[in-house]
Amino acid sequence: MKSIKFIVCLLLVTVFVISCKDDDVTVPDVVVRDRGEQQLADSDSLVAYLSTHYYNSDFFLTGTNHKYSDIVITELAEGEDVPAGHTLLLDAVETHSTTYEDTDYDYYVLRLNQGAGDSPRFTDQVRMRYEGFTLVDGTVFDSLATPEDLFLTGAGFTPGLIRAWQLVVPMFNCADSFMNSGGITNYNNFGLGVMFVPSGIGYFSGTGSGSIASYSNLVFKFELLQYEEVDHDADGIPSYVEDLDANLDVFEDDTDEDLAPNYIDQDDDNDGVLTINELVPTTYTVDTNMGETEPTLASNEYELNRSTSNGIITINTVTAVDSDNNGTPDYLQEDIAINYNEEEE
Secondary structure, three states: OOEEEOOOOHHHHHHHHHHOOOOOOOOOOOOOOOHHHHHHHHHHHHHHHHHHEEEOHHHHHOOOOOOHHHOOEEEOOOOOOOOOOOEEHHHOOEEEEEEEOOEEEEEEEEEEEOOOOOOOOOOOEEEEEEEEEEOOOOOEEEEEEEEEEEEOOOEOOEOOOOHHHHHHHHHOOOOOEEEEEOOEEEEEOOEEEEEEEOHHHOOOOOOOOOOOOOOOOEEEEEEEEEEEEEEOOOOOOOHHHHOOOOOOOHHHOOOOOOOOOHHHOOOOOOOOOOHHHHEEEEEEEEEHHHOOOOOOOOOOEEEEEEEEEOOEEEEEEEEEOOOOOOOOOHHHOOOOOOOOOOOOO
16 A cells, blocks of 8 residues: 545535534533643653553564554552563653644653554554553543554544544554455554553543543554555645645645645645646656566655556656755745646647
8 A cells, every 4th residue: 555645625525514513412511721731640640550550561572463452451459560471561661752732742652563564654544453442441432453544634524533643653664565365354564552642642622432531641552554645635745745844734834825734735836737737747667577676766756656567567756846946846836837737739
């Protein structure tokens, strides 16, 4: 899985959502707490949990392709030492930090298998198995035993995932191979881990599916199986590239200030030429029967699609050019409107 094109009509979705609003639905009032104060409380809770719970670490020293269901987290009984073959979570997790909504957050990752495939970006679609439960009482609020495709960053009818997933999942690699047998797909050497996250990069004052209390700290066991690179607006530029300031937030990058972020805007600079047409197209033909290998794409060149027939691979790409050499590609400059797909007369 490598490339997916998903076209979004933001206006249509907005109208649909508004028209489908049920005025009779009662939403309970939730007092929105100060993020900084809540993070202090959440941090204490997370550290306390990691200091009083252990997991079955020796189980993962042998065998391969362990599942999220193999991960067993147990609370220490009063006066109990960590049993042999197990490890206190606090001694095993990685501590990571991020700034979100002007608040600094710490979150924790237990890395059980890195995975041997490629790693997704925070805007991609991922195929996962997982289980999520609340830190305070271990209540499982969501799980997927059968692999499902999820958009890390959403738009329109494809809601995205919480910030924690956008941060943690790209730290892992997907499977390096898979095999279909009897209608079942088996994955090999995939990413396996657990994330422990504060409410501020979870649902915060929200309730997720409705079964999660506001301000809940969350734990997710997960398997990263496959991923697809996403170009939400099918303009030739992968969505992760449209995060211009590389702050993992594509919603605030809006070059032409038309209220449609670049990643769902098919004319990013509003110059009348669609972004896809401001990119230079190239077609590569690779004859594997002759021992030919695929080309190495330039840093500003992106694969649109590919097909294979009788050992011959056809790859279509586009390249973001900077015709005036000012450091900004044409598709982001309103004063340059060159259509590279326009046929010459």
